[in-house]
Amino acid sequence: MAHNDDSAAPDRVFLPTLETPTLTKAELAELLFDRLGLNKRESKDMVEAFFDIVHDTLVEGRDVKLSGFGNFNIRRKAPRPGRNPRTGESIPIKARNVVTFHASHKLKATVQGDAPSAEDFE
Numbered sequence: 001m002a003h004n005d006d007s008a009a010p011d012r013v014f015l016p017t018l019e020t021p022t023l024t025k026a027e028l029a030e031l032l033f034d035r036l037g038l039n040k041r042e043s044k045d046m047v048e049a050f051f052d053i054v055h056d057t058l059v060e061g062r063d064v065k066l067s068g069f070g071n072f073n074i075r076r077k078a079p080r081p082g083r084n085p086r087t088g089e090s091i092p093i094k095a096r097n098v099v100t101f102h103a104s105h106k107l108k109a110t111v112q113g114d115a116p117s118a119e120d121f122e
Contacts, residue, residue, distance in 0.1 A: 025051065058099055070103040 025047050032043035054072065057064050064072040075098050082093040103111075 061097070066104075068104055068106045070101055070107055073100050073102065074098075075100055 029043040029047045033040050054064050077096050079095045080093050082091045
């Protein structure tokens with residue numbers, strides 16, 4: 001990403017527009033390629049390896065904590081009675097594990113615009 005000025009401020013990650021509301025693994029790999037100088041294969045492999053590790057850790061029932069970003073937690077949901085909305089028939093819902101994500105205070109503040117940017121410290 002190029003700057004329009006000659007400042008030493010780091011490149012900023014621009015979030016996708018409303019037309020592209022998600023950041024994909026392919027886009028993450030491209031950012032690694034652009035920023036770190038990894039080749040495209042290494043970038044793709046690094047992104048895949050990261051998500052494989054997060055996935056496998058959660059499947060093992062362990063939480064994942066990413067400092068400054070947030071926590072992925074495994075939560076056990078107890079069995080409970082449910083209801084088929086079409087028929088009204090009562091159906092038991094089995095106990096299960098679910099993954100929850102809780103953003104860190106730092107991430108929340110940055111998203112809300114409450115945290116000072118790196119430029120504010122210069």
